[in-house]
Amino acid sequence: xLAARRLLRKPRISxxxxxxxxxxxxxxxxxxxxxxEGNAEKRQQLLNELAEPLDQRSxxxxxxxxxxxxxxxxxxxxxVGMGKELLRFxxxxxxxxxxxEVLKYxxxxxxxxxxxxxxxxxxxxxxxxxVSSLAALEQLREERPKAIETCVAAAGFSLGxxxxxxxxxxxxxxxxxxxxxxxxxxxxxxxxxxxxxxAMTLYGPDTNLGEACARAQQWCLDKGVEAPYCGIANxxxxxxxxxxxxVEALEFLEKNAKALKIRRxxxxxxxxxxHTPLMQSAVEPFAKALKSVRLQDPVIRVYxxxxxxxxxxxxHILGQLPKQIxxxxxxxxxxxxxxxxKQGVDFPRTFECGPGKGxxxxxxxxxxxxxxxxxxxxx
Numbered sequence: 001x002l003a004a005r006r007l008l009r010k011p012r013i014s015x016x017x018x019x020x021x022x023x024x025x026x027x028x029x030x031x032x033x034x035x036x037e038g039n040a041e042k043r044q045q046l047l048n049e050l051a052e053p054l055d056q057r058s059x060x061x062x063x064x065x066x067x068x069x070x071x072x073x074x075x076x077x078x079x080v081g082m083g084k085e086l087l088r089f090x091x092x093x094x095x096x097x098x099x100x101e102v103l104k105y106x107x108x109x110x111x112x113x114x115x116x117x118x119x120x121x122x123x124x125x126x127x128x129x130x131v132s133s134l135a136a137l138e139q140l141r142e143e144r145p146k147a148i149e150t151c152v153a154a155a156g157f158s159l160g161x162x163x164x165x166x167x168x169x170x171x172x173x174x175x176x177x178x179x180x181x182x183x184x185x186x187x188x189x190x191x192x193x194x195x196x197x198x199a200m201t202l203y204g205p206d207t208n209l210g211e212a213c214a215r216a217q218q219w220c221l222d223k224g225v226e227a228p229y230c231g232i233a234n235x236x237x238x239x240x241x242x243x244x245x246x247v248e249a250l251e252f253l254e255k256n257a258k259a260l261k262i263r264r265x266x267x268x269x270x271x272x273x274x275h276t277p278l279m280q281s282a283v284e285p286f287a288k289a290l291k292s293v294r295l296q297d298p299v300i301r302v303y304x305x306x307x308x309x310x311x312x313x314x315x316h317i318l319g320q321l322p323k324q325i326x327x328x329x330x331x332x333x334x335x336x337x338x339x340x341x342k343q344g345v346d347f348p349r350t351f352e353c354g355p356g357k358g359x360x361x362x363x364x365x366x367x368x369x370x371x372x373x374x375x376x377x378x379x
Contacts, residue, residue, distance in 0.1 A: 072160035077356035091138035133354030186282035196273025237365035308333030
């Protein structure tokens, strides 16, 4: 269990970049951290309770309504104009300034002005979404500081998992920027090697989606497609998954949707089959870059997309995070793990920070009661 002093979230300083998610002023952040010391014991009690099996919790618990959970979106949520409303917050402006300094180009200008085709490219989109999501936290810090102080867990969808690790002090901000650069470039290169696609897929209880994907993959093989793949890339909510693979495989599913009892398919605006074996070539460059970063144990729970479970420590992150590139995003499982509790126990307040409102909408499908106390802090 994390020491109480770690829960104060004092800023970690990396080289010339001193940055706290709650303030662009390190001295102010330290003062704020000291002011939070009275909350450390309370939060530690809650974390202890969360670590116990449900059937062993007997002592009086902290009211979950007094705690918060943070969710961070992934690639595909970006849009031209994102971040504009956040610029009235000094901390948000500073985050973009630091990003520009590290990346050596004007990411904020790209977010604000586009062009859209350039912003949508994987190497820019992933960085834009992560930085905008962290900037959105500055609005939350200004308007609802208690939401930051009482946060006990975080999760992010795909790329958003790296955002969550930055938020949880496991990964320095400047190193995360470089890491996402490597990830995005490697994934784009993998996309260029094999034409892939992804599609949101709705189906009924009588649909065998696994068999449908296997048939699509076999059809590609018969047609001479080299090493084809078709499978589930994202577990979203009941009867909704994202299927990904070779373009030919998705075309087969679309053309035979009725016979395969698939109700609806909608292509996603991405350039490849993310979270499938078609991304295998991106794993090694990312894993190598991750090994060069000094990771820390997360100060709050951060849930892994790979298995839906919380990371245990920094070494666990080092081994698990690269797998995410080629494994399905088990988002539905993440939400079940995060919001599991005894019947009648209240849910924490949930904040989706970043562009789009998709994660709150998915939460409504998975756990409607938990979603009742959710809010979006838009980028």
